[in-house]
Amino acid sequence: MAKSTQLIDNEVFRAYATYAAIVLIKMMLMSLITAYFRITRKAFANPEDTASFGKGDSAKKFLRTDADVERVRRGHLNDLENIVPFFGIGLLYALCGPDLSTALLHFRIFTGARILHTFAYLIPLPQPGRGRSVELEHVDIFQQRHLLKYS
Amino acid sequence: MAKSTQLIDNEVFRAYATYAAIVLIKMMLMSLITAYFRITRKAFANPEDTASFGKGDSAKKFLRTDADVERVRRGHLNDLENIVPFFGIGLLYALCGPDLSTALLHFRIFTGARILHTFAYLIPLPQPGRGRSVELEHVDIFQQRHLLKYS
Amino acid sequence: MAKSTQLIDNEVFRAYATYAAIVLIKMMLMSLITAYFRITRKAFANPEDTASFGKGDSAKKFLRTDADVERVRRGHLNDLENIVPFFGIGLLYALCGPDLSTALLHFRIFTGARILHTFAYLIPLPQPGRGRSVELEHVDIFQQRHLLKYS
Numbered sequence: 001m002a003k004s005t006q007l008i009d010n011e012v013f014r015a016y017a018t019y020a021a022i023v024l025i026k027m028m029l030m031s032l033i034t035a036y037f038r039i040t041r042k043a044f045a046n047p048e049d050t051a052s053f054g055k056g057d058s059a060k061k062f063l064r065t066d067a068d069v070e071r072v073r074r075g076h077l078n079d080l081e082n083i084v085p086f087f088g089i090g091l092l093y094a095l096c097g098p099d100l101s102t103a104l105l106h107f108r109i110f111t112g113a114r115i116l117h118t119f120a121y122l123i124p125l126p127q128p129g130r131g132r133s134v135e136l137e138h139v140d141i142f143q144q145r146h147l148l149k150y151s
Numbered sequence: 152m153a154k155s156t157q158l159i160d161n162e163v164f165r166a167y168a169t170y171a172a173i174v175l176i177k178m179m180l181m182s183l184i185t186a187y188f189r190i191t192r193k194a195f196a197n198p199e200d201t202a203s204f205g206k207g208d209s210a211k212k213f214l215r216t217d218a219d220v221e222r223v224r225r226g227h228l229n230d231l232e233n234i235v236p237f238f239g240i241g242l243l244y245a246l247c248g249p250d251l252s253t254a255l256l257h258f259r260i261f262t263g264a265r266i267l268h269t270f271a272y273l274i275p276l277p278q279p280g281r282g283r284s285v286e287l288e289h290v291d292i293f294q295q296r297h298l299l300k301y302s
Numbered sequence: 303m304a305k306s307t308q309l310i311d312n313e314v315f316r317a318y319a320t321y322a323a324i325v326l327i328k329m330m331l332m333s334l335i336t337a338y339f340r341i342t343r344k345a346f347a348n349p350e351d352t353a354s355f356g357k358g359d360s361a362k363k364f365l366r367t368d369a370d371v372e373r374v375r376r377g378h379l380n381d382l383e384n385i386v387p388f389f390g391i392g393l394l395y396a397l398c399g400p401d402l403s404t405a406l407l408h409f410r411i412f413t414g415a416r417i418l419h420t421f422a423y424l425i426p427l428p429q430p431g432r433g434r435s436v437e438l439e440h441v442d443i444f445q446q447r448h449l450l451k452y453s
Contacts, residue, residue, distance in 0.1 A: 017243040024236040028289060031232060045225060048275050074347060080231055080382055081333060085326040087239050088389050092319040124350050138330060168394040175387040179440060182383060196376060199426050231382055238390050 012103045016094035019107035023083050023114050030076035033122070034069065041066040075121040079114070082134070085141055086110050093144040106144055113137045163254045167245035170258035174234050174265050181227035184273070185220065192217040226272040230265070233285070236292055237261050244295040257295050264288045314405045318396035321409035325385050325416050332378035335424070336371065343368040377423040381416070384436070387443055388412050395446040408446050415439045 037043075043066035044050050050059040090110070094103065113136040120130035188194075194217035195201050201210040241261075245254065264287040271281035339345075345368030346352050352361040392412075396405065415438040422432040 021240055021243060024239045028236050028292065031285070031289070046222070046275065048277050051277060071348070076232060080235060081378060084235060084382060084386060085330050088326045089323055092323060124348065126350050126353060134333070138333070141330065172391055172394060175390045179387050179443065182436070182440070197373070197426065199429050202429060227383060231386060235386060
């Protein structure tokens with residue numbers, strides 16, 4: 001197909017696409033980690049999910065919350081809360097035609113900070129590791145916002 | 152206005168836009184379903200929401216969680232967790248100028264699996280219906296990621 | 303860099319980018335408000351976050367939920383649930399080359415309604431203030447969907 005849009009020929013946009021895909025895939029992995037913890041910890045939220053572990057009352061005891069499962073779920077929600085702004089503002093930023101090296105720096109800082117955050121949340125590392133990584137991301141996104149050339 | 156961007160003249164992008172709009176609208180409907188269950192089950196999260204049902208202590212008893220409401224809310228969060236990656240990676244995929252029929256197949260599989268997931272969650276259907284639909288979506292998104300031509 | 307994409311020269315797209323950035327930044331502020339309430343209310347979700355407030359049992363009592371913290375978190379989740387469809391459908395809408403004044407009206411109504419929603423949720427204002435603002439947003443997004451010219 002010849003009609004490849006020219007957008008993808010733009011180097012900054014290509015860099016954006018790569019890093020956006022990395023963090024989105026990372027976020028999807030949180031679903032798998034949640035499923036893993038739900039199954040190993042036997043802690044489910046829906047009655048129909050417990051059916052394979054027994055019937056009636058014996059299945060009901062698996063309808064519970066587990067500290068590890070909740071931790072992964074909070075991490076997943078935090079991903080959503082931070083990756084959505086990055087995806088949105090990064091897209092607008094990439095479309096403004098910024099300097100390639102500056103853009104790469106921004107995208108890499110965010111991606112690195114987010115991956116660090118995930119490890120800090122899941123292992124868990126002592127604070128302020130996790131807090132610092134979120135701060136870094138926020139500064140990074142605000143910075144991109146600031147650099148939008150059209151404003 | 153003459154300045155319609157050329158993007159929308161791209162067939163793959165148009166297909167992407169259609170299916171992305173469908174799943175986003177579907178996600179918004181979850182808000183209405185939540186509101187419906189909150190009102191019929193009389194289970195609210197905020198004191199100000201219960202004001203029309205009574206004052207003082209009689210209103211307080213409506214500040215509770217309800218199994219059906221929580222189910223819809225989990226479904227809504229699950230939508231967010233899966234539609235955001237689809238929207239993001241699908242957008243990048245569409246911009247790479249893939250084959251129209253392949254792209255249509257991908258978008259349709261995801262959209263179908265997501266709608267199936269919603270029904271499986273809300274009715275609810277016995278597992279593994281819901282689990283399978285999520286797996287299908289994940290495979291579909293990973294596949295799109297893999298097909299990104301620039302990488 | 304000469305390769306600024308032409309997209310950003312499109313007036314409607316520029317308007318979209320401005321308002322999308324505003325609501326995304328607003329959403330990120332919810333993280334800071336959550337952190338502020340968590341620290342002032344001393345209500346944390348993770349054991350490692352309480353480490354600076356004491357050790358052992360004295361720290362454990364900070365692992366609790368607080369009504370104000372939960373309120374901000376619900377507001378944040380609601381932001382996600384509504385800003386994601388706006389970002390997605392607004393983007394597709396902007397790419398269809400609609401009338402500038404109509405588009406500006408749509409983007410401003412959504413942005414205004416969302417900011418109103420945040421104040422109504424956090425102060426909190428009596429209902430139906432918050433409910434009405436969500437309705438307004440939904441109507442606004444459905445309207446944009448309807449106006450997509452390609453369909």
